[in-house]
Amino acid sequence: MKFFLDTANIEEIKRINQLGLVDGVTTNPTIIAKEGKDFETVIKEICELVNGPVSAEVTSLASEEMIREARQINQWADNIVVKIPMTEEGLRAVHTISKEGIKTNVTLIFSAAQGLMAAKAGATYVSPFLGRLDDIASDGIQLVSDLREIFDIYGFETEIIAASVRHLGHVEASALAGSDIATIPGNLFPKLWSHPLTTNGIQQFETDWQTYQEKQK
Numbered sequence: 676m677k678f679f680l681d682t683a684n685i686e687e688i689k690r691i692n693q694l695g696l697v698d699g700v701t702t703n704p705t706i707i708a709k710e711g712k713d714f715e716t717v718i719k720e721i722c723e724l725v726n727g728p729v730s731a732e733v734t735s736l737a738s739e740e741m742i743r744e745a746r747q748i749n750q751w752a753d754n755i756v757v758k759i760p761m762t763e764e765g766l767r768a769v770h771t772i773s774k775e776g777i778k779t780n781v782t783l784i785f786s787a788a789q790g791l792m793a794a795k796a797g798a799t800y801v802s803p804f805l806g807r808l809d810d811i812a813s814d815g816i817q818l819v820s821d822l823r824e825i826f827d828i829y830g831f832e833t834e835i836i837a838a839s840v841r842h843l844g845h846v847e848a849s850a851l852a853g854s855d856i857a858t859i860p861g862n863l864f865p866k867l868w869s870h871p872l873t874t875n876g877i878q879q880f881e882t883d884w885q886t887y888q889e890k891q892k
C-alpha cells in the first residue's frame with residue numbers, strides 16, 4: 676500500500692519524508708489556502724521534495740477552463756497529477772487531458788457509480804472521501820471496498836486513494852479494503868506509528884535498566 680501526505684506544509688512533508696513513508700502528496704484549494712503561499716511556488720517546492728505524484732487541483736468549474744488550467748499545472752513538474760472535481764464538466768476535462776498523457780485525480784467521490792464514471796473517463800486516480808461520508812452517517816470504507824471490487828472485475832487500472840482520512844481506523848480499514856493508497860494529513864501520521872503500550876514499554880525498560888545498573892555498582 677502507498678501513503679500520500681495530504682498537506683502542503685513543507686515542514687510536515689520533510690519530516691515524514693525522512694522516514695521513507697511518503698509515496699506522494701495530495702493538496703486541494705483548502706490545504707493550499709492554509710499555507711498562505713503562492714500556489715505554483717508551493718506545488719513546485721513539494722514536487723522537488725517528493726519522489727512521487729503530487730496532486731494539484733484546478734479551481735475552474737467549466738471543462739474548457741479546467742483543461743486550460745490542467746495543461747498549465749501539468750508543466751510545473753514531471754510528477755504533477757491534476758486534481759479534477761467529480762462533475763460532468765470534470766469528466767469531460769478528464770477524458771480530454773488523459774488522452775494527452777496528463778495524469779488525473781478525480782476528487783470528491785462519494786459513490787461507486789461516480790468512481791466508475793471517473794475510471795471509465797480515463798482517471799489515473801479516484802479519491803473517495805471517507806471522513807465526509809462518515810459525517811453523513813454513510814460508510815466510506817464500504818465505498819472503497821466496492822470500488823476495489825468493480826475495478827478488479829473490469830480491469831480498470833485507475834488507483835484508489837482513500838481520502839478525507841480522519842483517524843487510524845480509516846487507514847487500517849482502507850488497507851484491508853484494498854485501497855491502493857491512503858492520503859493522510861500530516862498531524863495524523865505520527866499516530867500511525869505510536870501506541871501507548873509502546874511508550875509505556877520503553878519507559879519500563881529504561882527504569883529497569885537504570886535500577887539494574889545501580890545494582891551493578
Ligand code: E4P
Binds near residue numbers: 807839
Ligand atoms: C484529498 O485529496 C482530499 O482533498 C482531502 O483528503 C479532504 O479531506 P477533508 O475531508 O478532511 O477536508
